[in-house]
Amino acid sequence: MKAACEEALKYGDALIPIDKNPTLVTVILNPVANKRKAKKEYTKYCEPLLHLAGLQVDVVQTAWEGHAKEITESLKGTQAIIVAGGDGTLSESVTGLLRRTDNANQFPIGILPLGEKNTFGNILFPGGKTVDKVKQLIEASMAIIKGNTVWKDVVKIEPLTKDNETPGRPIYALSSIHWGAFRDTLAKKDKYWYFGPWREYATFIFNGYKSSLKWQCKGTIKYTPPCSGCQNCIEHRPEPRNWKWIFLTSNVKSHENNDVSKIENQLCGTTQELCFMTSKLLIKTPNVCKDQVEIPGLNIVLGQNKYTYAQFVKEGWKRLTGEIDSDNPIRARTVELIPEDISDGDIIEIDSEDYDVKPFRIELLHNFIKFFVTSSV
Structure with a gap:
């Protein structure tokens, strides 16, 4: 200090x-x-x-x-x-x-x-x-x-509404969207405070067999592939500018201002549809993905349909140690998440905040907001 x-x-x-x-x-x-x-x-x-x-x-x-x-x-x-x-x-x-x-x-x-x-x-x-x-x-x-x-990057999350309904206001996230039994388990970790630094591990041990967890997340995902920018998905951002402090001019990194209005990408607007039933649905932003790729996109990870008690505890512990998910992620720029068989009390977690499960449209906004960082980032 x-x-x-x-x-x-x-x-x-x-x-x-x-x-x-x-x-x-x-x-x-x-x-x-x-x-x-x-x-x-x-x-x-x-x-x-x-x-x-x-x-x-x-x-x-x-x-x-x-x-x-x-x-x-x-x-x-x-x-x-x-x-x-x-x-x-x-x-x-x-x-x-x-x-x-x-x-x-x-x-x-x-x-x-x-x-x-x-x-x-x-x-x-x-x-x-x-x-x-x-x-x-x-x-x-x-x-x-x-x-x-x-x-x-920022993710824009908008509730999907019917024609006669008033659209809800968007939510913005930086890290992840999580739904299912693994999320429900970690939400209970404070009950096991007496295990100290091991409370999260204990949570999986004592909850891996409980029917109160959301073991069956069911619904449909409609998604478009990642795109670096084209006529179809042009993003109207404000012009980037250097933020001038009184005593220095900061460096603004990693914001591309290329003219993408002339770029054609026929695959950008194509939509694929996937029905799912899983115990874990996780959508991660490029901000938290360890494997960086040339074209940024959301990583959609779907877990198994069913887990044995041992499999659930093992995968939960692996997540706590920061190991990369073994599932091959689906990569997307936009996602429509349409859940089915929703029960009262079903919760989806967006950047550690709890929301009621409902249909959402999720869109990746690439290089959209500025953060102060060390010069090495």
Whole structure:
């Protein structure tokens, strides 16, 4: 922390014109994240660095579920948004931001991974516990101070409605969509707190035989193949621009602005249909896929129709250790998920947030939003 404070102070002392106000950043802090540890860790490890760097920091604490959406949807006057929390706070913040109609995805977003689940944050800033966790928070804070940004993919999720129904508002996700027995099992892990660091493993042992899990996810998937951009799927993004801090100009990486309106791809609009019955349906974004491919796409993973108790526990444990799914994924740009035989209480998880299972249209928006990162990303 001493070394990081000295480095941050160099930015605060350098090149801030006397006739200009400091850069204003808004921190959306979830004070109850990670069992109410988030606020303490933010105050101890992140806030001092931001102030020493000369940033004008406005902290807004979330007070209820969905509050982060409301904050970012109506936020004005800031030059950057910093999300201090976990997956849920980040997903809400991105959803509120992209629901706006004023090209709000030009706002760069900083992530301070202070939640219990930090799927996307841990990819941008690998970390662990104790000292490694402190290093992770320092790295994330310094990335904001240095101002280096990169464009990342977002998934747009819209409820499918009938002709006479009012369409629902979209949800935006960065990591994954999960439905089935494996998701239901992990949702119960807090009941086994007395196993300490082994509680997730214990959850699979004690729930692998229970009928209350969603063992049969049934429905239809309609999907189109991945496409790097063509006449059919042209995406209307705002023009990319360098985000200029008061004391430096950041580098904006990985945002291509090629003219795709003249490119023809006859396969882009083709739709394939698949009926499924499985115990696990997982859709992952390119942000969290270890195997990067030339044309980005969603990875749809369908598990087995049936699992024995031993198979279920074994695969659950493999997932906890971060092993890549052995199933060959289906790759897609857009997906229509049409579930069947839905029961009351059926839950689908979108970036660690729970939603009622219903028909959804899912679309990958490639390189659509900016995040602060270290220069090595």
